[in-house]
Amino acid sequence: MGVVESTLQRREDAPKQGDEGAPEAWIAFEPAAAGALDGLRVGDEVLLLTWLDRADRSVLRVHPRGDLSRPLAGVFTTRSADRPNPVGLHQVRILAVDGTRVRVDRLEALHGTPVIDVKPVLGAVEER
Amino acid sequence: MGVVESTLQRREDAPKQGDEGAPEAWIAFEPAAAGALDGLRVGDEVLLLTWLDRADRSVLRVHPRGDLSRPLAGVFTTRSADRPNPVGLHQVRILAVDGTRVRVDRLEALHGTPVIDVKPVLGAVEER
Numbered sequence: 303m304g305v306v307e308s309t310l311q312r313r314e315d316a317p318k319q320g321d322e323g324a325p326e327a328w329i330a331f332e333p334a335a336a337g338a339l340d341g342l343r344v345g346d347e348v349l350l351l352t353w354l355d356r357a358d359r360s361v362l363r364v365h366p367r368g369d370l371s372r373p374l375a376g377v378f379t380t381r382s383a384d385r386p387n388p389v390g391l392h393q394v395r396i397l398a399v400d401g402t403r404v405r406v407d408r409l410e411a412l413h414g415t416p417v418i419d420v421k422p423v424l425g426a427v428e429e430r
Numbered sequence: 431m432g433v434v435e436s437t438l439q440r441r442e443d444a445p446k447q448g449d450e451g452a453p454e455a456w457i458a459f460e461p462a463a464a465g466a467l468d469g470l471r472v473g474d475e476v477l478l479l480t481w482l483d484r485a486d487r488s489v490l491r492v493h494p495r496g497d498l499s500r501p502l503a504g505v506f507t508t509r510s511a512d513r514p515n516p517v518g519l520h521q522v523r524i525l526a527v528d529g530t531r532v533r534v535d536r537l538e539a540l541h542g543t544p545v546i547d548v549k550p551v552l553g554a555v556e557e558r
Contacts, residue, residue: 303514303515319552319555321555322555335490335514336490337490337491337504338490338491338504338505338506338513338514339504339506340491340502340503340504340507341503341504341506341507342504342506342507346507348506349519351515351517351519362463362464362465362466362468363466363468375468375469376465376466376467376468376469376470377466378466378467378469378470378476378547378548378550379468379469379470379474379550380550381549381550381552385466385547386431386463386466386547387431387479387546387547389479389517389546389547391477391479391519418515418517419506419513419514419515419517420506421506421509421519422506422507422508422509424509427447427449427450
């Protein structure tokens with residue numbers, strides 16, 4: 303569907319979460335996805351789902367946040383990128399929409415990461 | 431990784447979101463996923479990621495919530511199950527853990543839906 307265009311090139315340079323110092327980034331969607339983008343507006347808070355293609359899918363337990371002083375924990379209790387199905391979940395705000403290119407704030411995903419879906423942040427039931 | 435065991439069998443019986451009347455459900459994980467589950471506890475709020483295998487992946491625009499009085503909108507502005515990459519995102523609370531079986535509250539996914547990932551709900555930066 304899309305791909306991240308970011309200044310973040312290496313995993314060791316990426317913050318652990320978007321709100322821990324991540325840069326702005328572009329998402330370049332395929333032209334075929336244009337219809338799905340219809341109605342996305344500057345200022346919208348959305349969830350980006352990515353496929354963390356540089357993750358190690360064999361990992362089941364990690365030291366949370368890579369801190370060896372913390373005991374090993376199942377990856378389902380952490381946001382580790384290394385996990386059997388490495389889908390990344392990123393809450394971002396839309397800064398610009400230019401055709402099928404969308405600029406977002408603070409995204410910790412690396413340059414080249416595939417974007418597989420975009421979802422609105424859910425409000426109260428009566429606003430859906 | 432896992433599969434939903436639910437009383438919800440048909441799409442027309444499923445509520446649109448978990449907090450709109452969805453039932454409790456079991457998630458039966460593969461034995462190979464046991465390590466990833468390590469540390470999940472009753473009471474935890476988690477995000478389940480599912481693969482909505484009965485979705486129509488060719489859909490790019492929908493009437494939000496199936497309401498024909500609402501104009502067509504890109505699926506990225508909606509939580510429609512029909513979308514190019516139909517990953518479901520469900521915030522649930524863990525009610526029980528029995529080996530690699532996990533019971534959760536209010537899940538709108540249908541019986542047999544694959545579960546691909548589990549993530550903790552993120553708290554404040556200093557609690558991560």
